[in-house]
Amino acid sequence: MKARITLIFILWFVVNCGRTESAPVQTDVIFASIGNRSLKLEVANNPSSRAVGLMHRKEMGEDEGMLFVFPKAEYLSFWMKNTLIPLTVGYFGEDLRLLETHDMKPNQTTEVYNSLNPAKYALEVNQGWFAKNKIGKDAILILEKKISARD
Secondary structure (H helix, E strand, O other), X not given: OHHHHHHHHHHXXXXXXXXXXXXXXXXXXXXXXXOOEEEEEEEEXXXXXXXXXOOOOOOOOOOEEEEEEEXXXXXXXXXXXXXXXXXXXXXXXXXXXXXXEEEEOOOOOOOOEEOOOOEEEEEEEEOOHHHHOOOOOOOEXXXXXXXXXXX
């Protein structure tokens, strides 16, 4: 009996802990606008959804993205571990004003994309989206509803 329980535990461990891909994290979806563009955004506002982000996705719609919400403005750092699509991250202040953008290379862990100023929000979209839509520094992100960070 003890051997059977041990075998069941080992099988459970291999299936549940030995995964190389992250399980999808359930996220809320909201609509937003910036400049003259509307966006459909998944919201990553807790530690687990922020940690997984857009990992393992193979594509994303043209006007879609992920909004990362943090408890307070701080210097943020993003990387592209297990992220398969090229992205641009936009860092936003507490007032939802765009501070800066960084193009990020897919599926690598050697480069880190740091905000130059404290930011409370980070918006990941397909690479080049901000430039293509002529959305630059100081543009304001308008959310359909207020979003807060959760523990």
